[in-house]
Amino acid sequence: MLTNNLIDNLIKDLMKKYEYQIVLKPLTRKERREWTKDFLMNSNIKTIDDSLFKFMFNGSDDESCRLIQFVFKNYLNIDIDFDEIISIRNEMTRQHKRGKTSVLDSLFSLEKQNTIVDIEPQSDISDKRLMPKLERYLATMRVFESNIGNDDESTYAFIHLICFYETKYKGDYPKGAVIVSNDGYHWIHFTDASGNIDLNSKQDLLIVDLEYSTEIFRKEGIENMSDKKMFEFALANAHIMNDEIQNAINKMAETSQAVRDLLSKRFQYLASPENRYTSLKHQMDLNTQYYEGVDDGIEKGIEKGIVQGHDEEYEKLRKQNCSKVKYRFIEKYDVDVCFSDDLSYDEYDYIDNLIFKNASLDEIKTYVEALQLDLL
Numbered sequence: 001m002l003t004n005n006l007i008d009n010l011i012k013d014l015m016k017k018y019e020y021q022i023v024l025k026p027l028t029r030k031e032r033r034e035w036t037k038d039f040l041m042n043s044n045i046k047t048i049d050d051s052l053f054k055f056m057f058n059g060s061d062d063e064s065c066r067l068i069q070f071v072f073k074n075y076l077n078i079d080i081d082f083d084e085i086i087s088i089r090n091e092m093t094r095q096h097k098r099g100k101t102s103v104l105d106s107l108f109s110l111e112k113q114n115t116i117v118d119i120e121p122q123s124d125i126s127d128k129r130l131m132p133k134l135e136r137y138l139a140t141m142r143v144f145e146s147n148i149g150n151d152d153e154s155t156y157a158f159i160h161l162i163c164f165y166e167t168k169y170k171g172d173y174p175k176g177a178v179i180v181s182n183d184g185y186h187w188i189h190f191t192d193a194s195g196n197i198d199l200n201s202k203q204d205l206l207i208v209d210l211e212y213s214t215e216i217f218r219k220e221g222i223e224n225m226s227d228k229k230m231f232e233f234a235l236a237n238a239h240i241m242n243d244e245i246q247n248a249i250n251k252m253a254e255t256s257q258a259v260r261d262l263l264s265k266r267f268q269y270l271a272s273p274e275n276r277y278t279s280l281k282h283q284m285d286l287n288t289q290y291y292e293g294v295d296d297g298i299e300k301g302i303e304k305g306i307v308q309g310h311d312e313e314y315e316k317l318r319k320q321n322c323s324k325v326k327y328r329f330i331e332k333y334d335v336d337v338c339f340s341d342d343l344s345y346d347e348y349d350y351i352d353n354l355i356f357k358n359a360s361l362d363e364i365k366t367y368v369e370a371l372q373l374d375l376l
Contacts, residue, residue: 002040002273005356007033010040010277013284040276047238047266048121048166048210051279056265057106057119058087063261068108070258071119074228075162075206084112107141115158116141122165127172130165130207135174137161138203159203164235168209184212184232210236222251231258238266321348328355335361339368347371 011032014020024032045052057068065082072078072085086109106119118141122130141159169186173179178189186207213232216225225233230252237245253259269275319341325348326337332355339351354364 002037002277003353003357004033005353006277007036010281011036013281014039037273040273040280043276043280044239044241045270045276045279046123046166047235047262048123048164049279049283050121051275051282052266052269053121054106055269055275056262059265063264066257067261067265068106068119070231070261071162072117074231075208076117076160078110078113078115078117080110080113085110113158115160117160117162120161120163122163124165124167127170130163130169131172131174134161134163134205134207138205142203157202161203161205163205163207164232165207165209166236167211169207184209208232217248222248225252227256227258230256231262234259234262238263318345318348321345321352325349325352325355328352329364333361338365339371343371 011024014036015024024035027035047053047056057064057071059065068085069080069082072080087107108117108119109115110117118137120134120137122133138159138161141161168184171179171181171186173188174190176191178191180187180189186205186209188205188207190203190205210232213225213229214236216229217233222230234249234252234256238249240246249259249263253263322341322343329337329339329351338361343351351364351367354367
């Protein structure tokens with residue numbers, strides 16, 4: 001449910017940006033909420049946005065199933081029934097206490113083929129930042145190797161990571177890798193100490209340049225685009241509200257089942273204000289100094305085997321949230337606070353939300369006791 005508390009949190013983030021601040025500042029609190037609700041319903045979200053992409057490829061409905069099979073068939077030449085595919089619990093473990101939890105977006109196990117596949121979207125970032133992220137994803141995928149495969153297979157599973165990249169990848173490849181690049185695709189095979197393709201690890205990485213499909217559309221038109229290129233074009237451009245682009249995508253949908261499924265899933269997602277809120281909040285969080293710092297720390301930490309966190313910044317924000325929530329609690333319930341100073345930022349936020357929803361004192365105490373007993 002999209003509560004007033006969530007709307008207020010989004011307004012705070014919007015007010016930090018000048019272009020929204022000048023619109024929201026003159027409005028009353030009620031008017032700001034109404035403006036923000038309208039903003040949520042009309043804001044556009046890229047199809048390669050993390051949360052929208054997860055929604056597309058992690059459902060059990062017909063559209064999601066066909067999209068997954070389409071990617072397996074067209075990018076890995078794997079033709080498989082959907083009931084042979086298992087979605088893997090895909091949360092990455094935090095590498096330090098205050099680290100950001102990461103999730104592999106669409107991680108699948110193909111048991112009969114002794115294969116693990118991860119499908120990832122990626123907005124435009126520097127080449128030097130992209131490859132360390134993808135190498136880290138590959139390393140995480142290896143955690144799941146021991147859980148799949150038959151006794152007569154190799155010790156290691158086949159590992160395939162597909163990255164749909166918003167722009168063009170210009171190449172900051174791992175040292176000693178074998179690279180095959182053509183038509184907007186970059187196949188990267190990892191080598192052993194002798195410089196040969198490592199047949200034991202059996203892992204590879206495919207980067208798909210989504211911008212390449214747009215170039216084909218501009219130069220050659222829809223008539224010369226394959227089903228795969230139409231899918232990539234829609235993935236890259238569905239959020240662009242331009243008549244030429246939208247008409248072209250609708251034309252592609254007449255012949256491409258994959259484009260129709262993509263558009264259907266996108267419409268289902270955007271129809272919910274809660275989904276829009278999740279996407280916009282996630283995008284804003286990624287732009288904060290804290291999250292940018294964590295990303296930088298991950299890159300530097302790959303060589304050192306650690307992740308550099310931003311504990312001081314987090315602690316400052318946590319204490320501010322603690323003070324705010326304690327003040328609201330005492331003001332509303334007129335009793336001493338029933339929770340400590342050492343809860344996390346998100347836990348204080350949850351209590352704040354309970355206060356806002358006029359939860360009873362017992363409800364809040366029950367939540368805090370559960371935290372103290374580590375039941376949540």
